[in-house]
Amino acid sequence: MQVGLVGLGKMGLNLALNIMEHGHEVIGYARTKATVDKAAAQGIKSAYSLEELVGQLKTPRLVWLMIPAGLVIDEVIEQLLPLLTPGDIIVDGGNSHYRDTLRRYQYLKEKGIRFADSGTSGGMEGARYGACCMVGAEDEVFAYLEPLFKDITVPGGYLHTGPPGSGHYVKMIHNGIEYGMMQAIGEGMEVLAKGPFKLDLKAVARVWRHGSVIRGWLMDLMESALSKDATLESIKDIAYSSGEGLWTVEEALRLKVPAPVITAALLMRYRSEQEESFATKVVAALRHEFGGHDVARK
Amino acid sequence: MQVGLVGLGKMGLNLALNIMEHGHEVIGYARTKATVDKAAAQGIKSAYSLEELVGQLKTPRLVWLMIPAGLVIDEVIEQLLPLLTPGDIIVDGGNSHYRDTLRRYQYLKEKGIRFADSGTSGGMEGARYGACCMVGAEDEVFAYLEPLFKDITVPGGYLHTGPPGSGHYVKMIHNGIEYGMMQAIGEGMEVLAKGPFKLDLKAVARVWRHGSVIRGWLMDLMESALSKDATLESIKDIAYSSGEGLWTVEEALRLKVPAPVITAALLMRYRSEQEESFATKVVAALRHEFGGHDVARK
Amino acid sequence: MQVGLVGLGKMGLNLALNIMEHGHEVIGYARTKATVDKAAAQGIKSAYSLEELVGQLKTPRLVWLMIPAGLVIDEVIEQLLPLLTPGDIIVDGGNSHYRDTLRRYQYLKEKGIRFADSGTSGGMEGARYGACCMVGAEDEVFAYLEPLFKDITVPGGYLHTGPPGSGHYVKMIHNGIEYGMMQAIGEGMEVLAKGPFKLDLKAVARVWRHGSVIRGWLMDLMESALSKDATLESIKDIAYSSGEGLWTVEEALRLKVPAPVITAALLMRYRSEQEESFATKVVAALRHEFGGHDVARK
């Protein structure tokens, strides 16, 4: 297959190499020349504009977007539309909100452009050596793309989840679960670090990787992180978030699904981003009011 | 009545004045001479040792302990025991854990000393002008003490909750509820402070005091705190805790009562005391491992 | 003043009587004739259509909407618009989402209709005998309406919170805090009910009303509810919600304000509405898978 890849960032470049290694042709485009050049140095065919990118693709063209969620995707689609012809395919391989994906699918359908959304998991390593792809697409579109998904994923690592939007939906929930799991690991590790035994956290993470109930890739990464910095002293205690945890919580609320664990994981990230908690100041002030309890003053 | 008051701190001194104003005689003792002198200056009869305190009391002696929960209470009881005679009464008016209270009640009973536990709410203002007392005691002991409780509380503000221990139990839960309410107010106030409207928080607290569903003393205190510092800028965002919130959570866990709100209120206080969250560092490290996401470095 | 009141339900009828008793003229309209007749029997002037309602009002007309949040409000506004003339005033006294309120304000402004949103707290009793009103309105509109708000609220019980939308915003947060407080009380009561002491919960609620830190209207209502049914045996354990708790949580998420207590209160309501928790089934199934733990079978 021939793939026009828009976006050559951390995920995009790894994916490009992955696709290429499986015998497909990749033409890569990114907004900055330096990014394209860097990809070109690794063997990716380069395009310095969307026109150039589309110009190198045979119909039906396949354009894979690997760019951050948000309005940029709509902009790129608008720029692509005049260049594409009916029957061409756009794949959104990023973390778009499934409602945006549904809207884009409908919009593109009216223009005769086919569409698939691929929730892509596995991090940079997955993008490079075998990802996990949750694909929302019409049956015919999925059938056309399936060989590509088979190549770029680990064995068993792709699924046609259903109609367009469903791929990003399943990926959103995947990330919500990930939030909960990561916070659970963090809490457990903190207890271990503060508990009565002097433990080698890296060795604990390692043994948990082998045969335990909680073994899995996150535990593999836990050992890896602790191998680099056994006490995590180089890392600040701020955990950012990029949207999908929030979306999962919002979706759960919408469906009235009580999701206290995923929600708590999200809220603790938000708390970690705060320089100051006004809610806490209120609590401290109230304590002082009724009990004359000491309040830490600035 | 004649009351020997052990402990003349924030709560103790106010309570002493309250008792005295209702025509009772108060002999006050505290560990430091300066504290006793300060109370004496306000008309409290002074005792500079427990011996002196007990020496001034007629039998059956009534000794009211108004000292922080913890081992000090056991120490004071041990020091009092040789000075007291069977039939004397010890009241623990502080925030002891109800299990300690049960133990002390049994211990004192064997020595012939009568006992009551009074969970005392209402803050310093309540101690001074009318508290809320939840009293655990044998019926006969409560009947003897009732006139005193009637005097030092607001109308309707005392209750014989049941046998010894029950007063502190009910007070413990009272404080657990208080934790939840305070955190709820804090969260709401923080949303107001960060929301799209420029609001006068003090005015909001004030209007909520009058006719709203959430009116109550905590809202009165909220207005008071905001009157002194409209943005709480002088207060650090650290909310300490003194035990009863934790005990409520532990008791709920023991009884398998899901108490997520009281628990979350407690955990947010603990979070506020942390200089650094190791759990968050773990989450940040894991994000970096799989996604190459930026991690804040020290 | 002359008030055209749309909506004569639980809140509307009580408010109508409240307004009337303060010397204002109330013309009441509701969708069903029976509701209007019932109000008329209590002295409210009746209107059986919006036309009839508006026809009885002198300019500048004042139409107060006291109907549930949602699309009905837009419908009523559309029906009113041809009947009103520039300078007339619409007050939305219900629990509309502040974003809907902002939209309606803009829309009505273009038509020359003035607008105010009144977050109205205090329940049915407040509507009848003195509410708490948080009023969003332009200064000139608020000044015009102020005498009415002064009359229908308890002393100190109204506030001009700011521009249109701010009244509903503040009321939304009020309700969020209310969710947290109610759940905190519920959790505490459940511990008391299951704890080691046989307690008279009604008496506990009563003593907490007098002098305690957590005294307030919710505790008054707690005693009232337990007076009617000491064990709440007549009530099912389902707690519905009508939107504002959810909106508060959504707003907190939007602003990245960690609000775990208000959120947990909402989630426990959602949990209470579930006939079956699929999440729990997953947990039970997983336990069974790895440990052969007993799983309750249907």
Place this chain on the structure above:
Amino acid sequence: MQVGLVGLGKMGLNLALNIMEHGHEVIGYARTKATVDKAAAQGIKSAYSLEELVGQLKTPRLVWLMIPAGLVIDEVIEQLLPLLTPGDIIVDGGNSHYRDTLRRYQYLKEKGIRFADSGTSGGMEGARYGACCMVGAEDEVFAYLEPLFKDITVPGGYLHTGPPGSGHYVKMIHNGIEYGMMQAIGEGMEVLAKGPFKLDLKAVARVWRHGSVIRGWLMDLMESALSKDATLESIKDIAYSSGEGLWTVEEALRLKVPAPVITAALLMRYRSEQEESFATKVVAALRHEFGGHDVARK
């Protein structure tokens, strides 16, 4: 090696077979004859009393306890003590609370009996084909036992965590993390089940096993459970717990580590065990009191 195994339940029998297959001699004892016979049928040497068990062991004897946490362990130890001689070793391979373990270690040390605690993870399958063992023991004891641990675990699947007690401590936290992870998966699955797309949950679990960030053994089990019952309709929504989640939460509280995710996971299990939530009834009653909101009546 020669291992005297006390307890031939789900975990014990599997472990016995595992040990035996690695060339060790296992003498198995259980309280009921039928259980011993069943083990004997699979080749385990049988003992119908502790005396018989100990009688077959050569010194230094190795007795491995694989019985549920709780007082039974102390009973068995008391029964074993007169039969053992100094230098013999007891291994507690179950889920004892680490404080009990510390106490037992001290107690046995005074008697000259050596001790190790092995937190054993991996479920029945792990016990049978390769577990994960977190071992607390004195260095010399661990060194002596290491060949056995190497044999019964998967490669990399054992760790000398530190002194006695540390094995059970690390296992306790492992299980706490497990609680959080399982609830996170449950919540995500529930959103998928109720969301806008008709998804094949089993297929989703399967694809997540291959290349996703949340891949791991729990996801393997998720697919397995859904393979047997695609909608989990045969399972009741009750998730029991056996102690270690609670202990983790208690330990976190003791250390003031905010662990909202593990705690929420535990509370949702407790909630699932409730036939009726009194807290919810309180919330419903309060709503009815102030707003006249409908309350579901029995």
